[in-house]
Amino acid sequence: MAPWEVMMRKSVFVLSALTVLAATLSCNEEEASDSQVTTEQIDVEQTSEEPVNEEPVTPEEEIIEETTSEHHPSANLERCYATSINTPESNFCPENVFDDDPNTYWATMPGAAPDEGLFFSFEKPVIISAISIQVLPGSGSIEGIKYYQLYINGLESPIRRATDEPVPINAWVKSIFIRIDATDSMESQVNGIRYAGNLPVGISEITLLVMNGNGDEVPLLVHPIGRTGGHVQASSCLEPMEAYHTDFLFDSRSEFGWSDGNQTSTGDGENLTFFFDQPQRIEKIKIWNGYQRSQTHFDQNERASVISFGADGGNAPKYQLSDTMEPQVITLDTPLEDRSFTMNILEIHEGATYKDLVISELRFFNGEEWFVLDSGESQSRKHDILEWAQNTSADAFIDKQVFSSYYAEQEYFTQTLVLRSNGSFILWKHREQDGDTEIMYADGNWQIIDDNAVRIFGRLHRIGRYSQASYDPYSGVRPGQEPDMDRITIFNDILEFDGSHISSDRGMFEDFTF
Numbered sequence: 001m002a003p004w005e006v007m008m009r010k011s012v013f014v015l016s017a018l019t020v021l022a023a024t025l026s027c028n029e030e031e032a033s034d035s036q037v038t039t040e041q042i043d044v045e046q047t048s049e050e051p052v053n054e055e056p057v058t059p060e061e062e063i064i065e066e067t068t069s070e071h072h073p074s075a076n077l078e079r080c081y082a083t084s085i086n087t088p089e090s091n092f093c094p095e096n097v098f099d100d101d102p103n104t105y106w107a108t109m110p111g112a113a114p115d116e117g118l119f120f121s122f123e124k125p126v127i128i129s130a131i132s133i134q135v136l137p138g139s140g141s142i143e144g145i146k147y148y149q150l151y152i153n154g155l156e157s158p159i160r161r162a163t164d165e166p167v168p169i170n171a172w173v174k175s176i177f178i179r180i181d182a183t184d185s186m187e188s189q190v191n192g193i194r195y196a197g198n199l200p201v202g203i204s205e206i207t208l209l210v211m212n213g214n215g216d217e218v219p220l221l222v223h224p225i226g227r228t229g230g231h232v233q234a235s236s237c238l239e240p241m242e243a244y245h246t247d248f249l250f251d252s253r254s255e256f257g258w259s260d261g262n263q264t265s266t267g268d269g270e271n272l273t274f275f276f277d278q279p280q281r282i283e284k285i286k287i288w289n290g291y292q293r294s295q296t297h298f299d300q301n302e303r304a305s306v307i308s309f310g311a312d313g314g315n316a317p318k319y320q321l322s323d324t325m326e327p328q329v330i331t332l333d334t335p336l337e338d339r340s341f342t343m344n345i346l347e348i349h350e351g352a353t354y355k356d357l358v359i360s361e362l363r364f365f366n367g368e369e370w371f372v373l374d375s376g377e378s379q380s381r382k383h384d385i386l387e388w389a390q391n392t393s394a395d396a397f398i399d400k401q402v403f404s405s406y407y408a409e410q411e412y413f414t415q416t417l418v419l420r421s422n423g424s425f426i427l428w429k430h431r432e433q434d435g436d437t438e439i440m441y442a443d444g445n446w447q448i449i450d451d452n453a454v455r456i457f458g459r460l461h462r463i464g465r466y467s468q469a470s471y472d473p474y475s476g477v478r479p480g481q482e483p484d485m486d487r488i489t490i491f492n493d494i495l496e497f498d499g500s501h502i503s504s505d506r507g508m509f510e511d512f513t514f
């Protein structure tokens with residue numbers, strides 16, 4: 001293994017853990033430290049004493065769970081997304097990995113592989129003994145996955161070769177992220193685009209092994225989130241619309257949400273109307289209030305405080321919302337059955353900086369399952385971006401990971417960037433110098449400025465560990481061993497590019513060449 005590779009593997013953990021930590025709900029941060037599932041513990045037999053953040057179980061629920069879980073334990077997904085999905089998205093969606101059908105699979109956009117991944121979380125934590133991941137083998141139409149990395153409850157485990165072998169977990173699990181690290185034909189030491197091919201990668205099945213009531217190890221039945229066709233009409237939407245669209249209410253990513261578009265007035269008086277293709281029954285709604293991209297985003301923007309929810313046109317009852325990043329369940333005064341429903345924002349919690357009301361995620365409960373509204377519009381926005389890219393030099397790198405690194409006596413530096421056709425991006429920067437480690441991680445949205453420039457904006461996370469502080473890069477993030485520097489800020493930057501370079505206006509990263 002080349003020295004840079006060793007260094008990269010031993011020290012990538014903070015960054016990677018943070019990627020997912022940040023990508024999961026704020027409550028997962030708490031779970032991550034509470035559950036103390038660390039890199040080492042995932043490999044050894046270990047069961048934490050307490051479930052993390054488990055919601056109180058009512059006696060009624062307990063009985064139901066016991067009867068259904070005796071021989072076939074099951075769990076409901078709360079959030080499930082992939083950072084890149086091939087089109088048509090309904091054919092390659094991440095839910096395909098839980099349908100017990102090896103012929104259906106999640107697949108990335110062509111050429112997208114390193115740094116892409118699949119995330120899922122459960123409504124309630126589950127004790128999982130092992131996970132088995134069936135990756136699609138390389139073929140004429142699929143690039144094989146060579147290495148992947150698991151993040152359990154937001155904390156990373158070692159990079160693994162992709163095999164069918166079950167990976168032991170033996171812990172309470174709230175969330176799992178599978179990050180693709182390398183593919184079969186990837187040139188890991190080349191600066192530029194390391195996976196230069198134009199094929200997707202894919203996973204056909206994920207099997208989670210759990211103990212049933214008889215003490216036998218059996219596959220967990222995973223219930224996906226329901227999905228119903230329709231569209232949403234918002235009273236307004238913040239520009240650029242591709243960053244604050246109502247689709248983000250249902251995309252399972254808490255760091256992307258809908259924002260109202262009246263920047264000079266507060267969000268009370270705004271509303272959302274949900275139109276379904278078929279009549280729906282709604283008994284409860286679940287809301288991730290505010291802009292949950294970071295605590296700063298949450299504080300600076302408005303949150304809903306009182307809403308009404310009812311069939312369109314009717315006299316709708318009012319409901320109070322807490323000012324918290326935890327998901328909140330509202331049980332409706334009476335179950336509703338209709339084709340359209342309106343949520344009115346009646347009162348707000350003030351934002352420290354902006355008068356933009358944001359809601360990050362929404363779910364509806366029909367008495368049997370939680371479901372989302374699927375408008376399909378994200379796909380048409382992706383189509384527009386790809387069409388733009390095909391007519392510019394962005395075509396060379398859209399959806400592909402661009403990489404650069406150098407290795408000197410006392411210094412190692414690496415950075416990667418992926419600008420995705422779904423309007424999101426991820427940037428990683430990592431420097432080791434004289435025993436100090438500095439990591440920068442940024443993600444969020446991007447918008448087209450012209451044929452040679454895009455604007456990126458989102459959250460910027462900087463982490464530093466310095467050699468005067470005792471720090472073992474193999475040891476993982478432990479309670480009481482927080483980094484010497486850990487800051488999340490809101491940022492934006494302009495990227496300028498041509499057919500072989502990408503540069504940052506603000507010098508956020510060194511130029512990429514490819």
Ligand SMILES: [Ca+2]
Pocket residue numbers: 096097098099100101102103104105204205
């Ligand atoms: Ca499948």
Ligand SMILES: [Ca+2]
Pocket residue numbers: 248249250251252253254255256257360361
């Ligand atoms: Ca969202």
